[in-house]
Amino acid sequence: MTETFLTDRAWLWLAAALYLGGFLFGVVPLIRRGRHSNRLAFFIMLAGFAAQTLGLYLRGKAISGCPIGNTFEILQFTTWSAVALYFVVGAVFRLSLLGFFTSAFAAALSLVSLAVPAWDAVRRASASGGNAWVEFHAALALFSYGVFGLLALTSAMYLLQWFSIKRRRMDGIFSLLPPMQALDQINLRLLTTGVVLLGASLAVAIIHWQRTAGHAINSAMLFLGAIWFLYAVALSFRRANIVPARRLAWVCIALFTVAIATLGVIDAHRLP
Amino acid sequence: MSAHETGVFFYLGANHHAAPLALREKLALTEDKLPAFQARLAAIDGLRGTVVLNTCNRVEIYGLANAPEIIARIEAEFCALQDFPPETFRDVRQHATGRDAIQHLLEVASGLDSQMLGETEILGQVKDAYADALTRRATGPALNRIFQKTFQYAKHVRTSTAITAGQVSIANVAVDLAQKIFEELGRTRILLLGAGDISEKTARAFQSRGASALTVASRTFERAMALASDLGATALPFGHVPAHLADYDVVVCSTAAPEAVIRRDDAEAAMRRRRAQPLFFIDLAMPRDVEPSVADIENVFVYNLDDLARIAEKNRAARENEVVRAREILREKSAMLWSQIAPESPSPGPSRRGDAS
Numbered sequence: 001m002t003e004t005f006l007t008d009r010a011w012l013w014l015a016a017a018l019y020l021g022g023f024l025f026g027v028v029p030l031i032r033r034g035r036h037s038n039r040l041a042f043f044i045m046l047a048g049f050a051a052q053t054l055g056l057y058l059r060g061k062a063i064s065g066c067p068i069g070n071t072f073e074i075l076q077f078t079t080w081s082a083v084a085l086y087f088v089v090g091a092v093f094r095l096s097l098l099g100f101f102t103s104a105f106a107a108a109l110s111l112v113s114l115a116v117p118a119w120d121a122v123r124r125a126s127a128s129g130g131n132a133w134v135e136f137h138a139a140l141a142l143f144s145y146g147v148f149g150l151l152a153l154t155s156a157m158y159l160l161q162w163f164s165i166k167r168r169r170m171d172g173i174f175s176l177l178p179p180m181q182a183l184d185q186i187n188l189r190l191l192t193t194g195v196v197l198l199g200a201s202l203a204v205a206i207i208h209w210q211r212t213a214g215h216a217i218n219s220a221m222l223f224l225g226a227i228w229f230l231y232a233v234a235l236s237f238r239r240a241n242i243v244p245a246r247r248l249a250w251v252c253i254a255l256f257t258v259a260i261a262t263l264g265v266i267d268a269h270r271l272p
Numbered sequence: 273m274s275a276h277e278t279g280v281f282f283y284l285g286a287n288h289h290a291a292p293l294a295l296r297e298k299l300a301l302t303e304d305k306l307p308a309f310q311a312r313l314a315a316i317d318g319l320r321g322t323v324v325l326n327t328c329n330r331v332e333i334y335g336l337a338n339a340p341e342i343i344a345r346i347e348a349e350f351c352a353l354q355d356f357p358p359e360t361f362r363d364v365r366q367h368a369t370g371r372d373a374i375q376h377l378l379e380v381a382s383g384l385d386s387q388m389l390g391e392t393e394i395l396g397q398v399k400d401a402y403a404d405a406l407t408r409r410a411t412g413p414a415l416n417r418i419f420q421k422t423f424q425y426a427k428h429v430r431t432s433t434a435i436t437a438g439q440v441s442i443a444n445v446a447v448d449l450a451q452k453i454f455e456e457l458g459r460t461r462i463l464l465l466g467a468g469d470i471s472e473k474t475a476r477a478f479q480s481r482g483a484s485a486l487t488v489a490s491r492t493f494e495r496a497m498a499l500a501s502d503l504g505a506t507a508l509p510f511g512h513v514p515a516h517l518a519d520y521d522v523v524v525c526s527t528a529a530p531e532a533v534i535r536r537d538d539a540e541a542a543m544r545r546r547r548a549q550p551l552f553f554i555d556l557a558m559p560r561d562v563e564p565s566v567a568d569i570e571n572v573f574v575y576n577l578d579d580l581a582r583i584a585e586k587n588r589a590a591r592e593n594e595v596v597r598a599r600e601i602l603r604e605k606s607a608m609l610w611s612q613i614a615p616e617s618p619s620p621g622p623s624r625r626g627d628a629s
Binding site: 161165166168170171175177178179180181182238241242243244245 | 438449451452453454455456547548549550570571573575579582583586
């Protein structure tokens with residue numbers, strides 16, 4: 001697509017391999033000695049992130065827009081957002097094992113997107129139909145998906161820690177998990193961030209896209225609205241202490257699973 | 273630096289391996305006797321430097337001497353000062369020279385030789401003993417090098433093995449668990465049910481990790497008041513506990529009550545008021561203070577004495593599994609250090625504990 005010694009897709013393959021490598025470097029000492037050495041895994045992941053950024057940049061440069069024109073690109077962009085957020089959240093809150101879980105998540109999502117060539121066979125010339133506001137809406141929505149992806153990971157970590165304490169399993173990976181209350185706080189912050197970002201994305205779409213294009217709200221918008229509504233309800237219930245942290249964690253994992261599984265549906269029903 | 277120039281590095285003393293507590297009490301150097309002993313050491317000809325390590329589990333003298341015979345002189349001075357029969361001392365003493373003495377010092381500083389395997393306090397005590405010797409100008413270049421490298425290697429062993437991993441006392445295991453739930457203990461409200469030794473020890477363990485909001489409740493209010501006063505905590509009449517249970521995050525139970533004092537109904541009522549906030553019961557009582565079915569309530573965590581003992585035992589076993597690896601690392605380090613101190617001396621084979629090499 002662009003003149004470099006590697007194509008954009010090759011860079012993205014390299015990123016996926018590095019994410020997988022980061023995960024394996026984390027998992028081997030964990031299994032062997034019940035200890036986690038995160039320094040090397042962190043740098044491998046950082047290299048993966050750099051490769052993915054370059055891959056997405058090359059693709060974006062080639063299409064003169066944000067690379068979110070098909071399911072493959074959407075999955076790649078979502079993964080990139082989650083990893084970018086991990087570097088911020090991980091640096092600020094220093095959550096043990098978050099890098100390990102993020103590398104597993106990034107490797108899985110990247111490899112799945114690369115493994116299905118059909119997802120990258122055709123793409124829209126411009127995902128937004130040339131409208132910068134719509135492109136902003138789509139990028140914001142996908143970035144919020146990255147946030148929700150990371151939230152699903154921290155929720156899974158919360159559930160593992162809850163299980164380990166409730167069931168008295170303190171060895172191996174369980175001994176390295178962060179405290180439950182720290183994970184609950186992170187979950188609340190990520191959930192708030194995701195709801196605000198997706199809400200802003202929907203607001204941008206409603207105000208600028210529908211008005212200028214004159215289209216009725218389509219099913220993709222409705223679906224995004226429903227996802228946002230469910231996350232917002234979960235957030236309100238947790239903030240009001242109506243729902244315990246464990247149930248919120250389950251809800252966040254379930255909602256993200258639904259959201260990611262139906263990305264193709266949203267992509268198919270987007271306006272050209 | 274040749275061996276002749278350096279002298280003989282040795283250690284001599286008694287510790288928990290061979291000396292029972294009753295003997296260690298007699299051998300321990302009290303505050304007034306320590307300076308007197310150090311003065312006697314300074315007066316011995318041919319003794320180039322000494323560091324006296326005096327803890328509750330060991331009295332050990334590390335030093336450099338011109339000749340091995342000087343060690344016997346130190347032994348005589350020590351027994352004379354302590355008014356301790358030399359023949360009894362010989363039965364319990366431990367000593368070694370050269371690389372074996374270095375290996376022993378490394379193992380002591382790393383916590384490998386401690387009664388509670390892997391404890392970290394000993395490194396501070398060795399550092400204090402060395403700092404004291406430095407202040408008295410009782411060390412020379414070789415002794416300085418040995419001790420400075422010892423601190424470096426002890427830290428290396430602690431970070432590269434799991435010798436200090438996990439808690440091995442029940443009170444500390446309980447505090448670890450509370451931190452796994454609540455993270456920041458400074459804001460965690462802790463209720464102590466019972467005012468006995470167990471309650472006090474657990475409270476001290478919590479305080480050592482930053483807990484400050486402690487409340488004591490006991491069936492005898494005066495005892496609760498007394499312990500609360502010692503701990504800088506508040507006291508709560510025992511009858512008020514069910515009504516105030518929801519106000520606490522951690523409840524440490526150690527009463528001598530013949531039946532459970534925390535019933536499922538009380539815990540459920542508290543959880544309704546806590547509105548999705550977790551509650552952690554540490555039940556150290558025998559018989560148990562917390563009804564077993566309390567553990568089934570959502571967001572309630574209950575650990576009893578057996579649960580905590582099992583974790584402590586697992587941690588202790590994990591530490592023991594690391595002993596061989598840690599000792600191997602230290603053996604390499606002691607060989608390296610020995611070759612720097614006495615480059616032309618052959619490395620002696622391992623000597624038996626209690627035998628001079």
